[in-house]
Amino acid sequence: MLSLTLAGLELRNPIMxxxxxxxxxxxxxxxxxxxxxxxxxxxxxxIEPKAGHSNPSMIEVDCGYLNAMGLPNPSYKNFQDEIDExxxxxxPVIASIFGGCSLDFSExxxxxxxxxxxxxxxxxxxxxxxxxxxxxxDIVEDVTRAVKSSTKVPxxxxxxxxxxxxxxxxxxxxxxxxxxxxxxxxxxxxxxDIESGYPILGNKFGGLSGxxxxxxxxxxxxxxxxxxxxxxxxxxxxxxxxxxxxxxMAGARxxxxxxxxxxxxxxxxxxxxxxxxxxxxKEWTLDEIYGMAHxx
Ligand code: RRO
Numbered sequence: 001m002l003s004l005t006l007a008g009l010e011l012r013n014p015i016m017x018x019x020x021x022x023x024x025x026x027x028x029x030x031x032x033x034x035x036x037x038x039x040x041x042x043x044x045x046x047i048e049p050k051a052g053h054s055n056p057s058m059i060e061v062d063c064g065y066l067n068a069m070g071l072p073n074p075s076y077k078n079f080q081d082e083i084d085e086x087x088x089x090x091x092p093v094i095a096s097i098f099g100g101c102s103l104d105f106s107e108x109x110x111x112x113x114x115x116x117x118x119x120x121x122x123x124x125x126x127x128x129x130x131x132x133x134x135x136x137x138d139i140v141e142d143v144t145r146a147v148k149s150s151t152k153v154p155x156x157x158x159x160x161x162x163x164x165x166x167x168x169x170x171x172x173x174x175x176x177x178x179x180x181x182x183x184x185x186x187x188x189x190x191x192x193d194i195e196s197g198y199p200i201l202g203n204k205f206g207g208l209s210g211x212x213x214x215x216x217x218x219x220x221x222x223x224x225x226x227x228x229x230x231x232x233x234x235x236x237x238x239x240x241x242x243x244x245x246x247x248x249m250a251g252a253r254x255x256x257x258x259x260x261x262x263x264x265x266x267x268x269x270x271x272x273x274x275x276x277x278x279x280x281x282k283e284w285t286l287d288e289i290y291g292m293a294h295x296x
Contacts, residue, residue, distance in 0.1 A: 002038075002272055002286060006254050007179035007231055008154040009092045009116060013038040013272045014254035014286070015244060018235050019096035019118060019158070020044070020069070021258045022265075026085020032261070033089025036269030040086060041256060042079070044096040044120045045112075046129070047104050049075040053125070054202035059191060064210025064237070065259055066189050068125045068203035071098060076108045083114050094118050094156065100128045102139075102146035110150040119147060119178075122160035122185035124207040131160040131185070137172035144176025154179040156233065161213075161220055162188050170224045170232075182233040182256065183220040187213050210259040213237045218250045225251025225291055240267075241274035249292040 002013040016039040022028040023043035032040050052072030059066050073079075076097065086093045095114035098121075099105040109117050121140055123130025133139045140157065147155050157173035159166055161184040170181045186207025191200045199205065217236025224232045234252030238244055239260045247255045260267055279285065 011038040018256035018258035026082035029086035030089035033091045039092040041094040045073045063212035068206030106146040106150040116154040124188040141172040141176040148177035156180040158182040222250040241271040
């Protein structure tokens, strides 16, 4: 049995869709829900419609992807229908939201009807948003507190690894009243075309995701588990069930999958069934492996 209660949400399994992948339309979110995800997180939405950065905005690199999408979104004012459609998939729908200040965040959270909110204070390449505010513990605390006072549903805060000490940011989110933290967003990175000498991404630099970042994410989850009382949700480079188990042993209550969904939409049910078989063979429960790596 993989079902669990996570920060106020009932989940049939701990394997969720991460923000940014197939999360722009209700139809695609519903499809992911129907393919076995425990919950789905939308693409981040903000106050005004945004076209995003110029192309190329996503490229494949060794062991991962670099993206600088630039928060393309239709504005929260045009997004409720997509959330409502996604809810037909029968699993919790978490709205990822971004803003430039606590007022932006609370306006959006006060207006959208979602099962939970994931606060994006961690996009690595958005001027005035994301990691530009999520690297300051005082702002993270303020934003979290503002959202908590404008909604009754659980509030998760997605953290950037592009800091010296992710624990201090996690603690700030906890002080602000977060119900969980999500670690990690992408790692700032860059690629250059050696024929022309030009940076490849339209935005010049972007965020690295995929297999390459898993060890970084594991360490962040491990460190956050040590200092927080609220649950940590792990994300970053999960490609198969072994990765998911590793995150849970590091201290993640649940995980989110992003880049790997691009290759295989059935990844949620595949991970769940392999994870169940592994736990059965080892005669362990999900609860027993949670944070296991801290017992040594
Ligand atoms: O849209 C993006 O460029 C983006 C976002 Br919002 C994010 O949170 N992380 C990322 O790597 N890209």
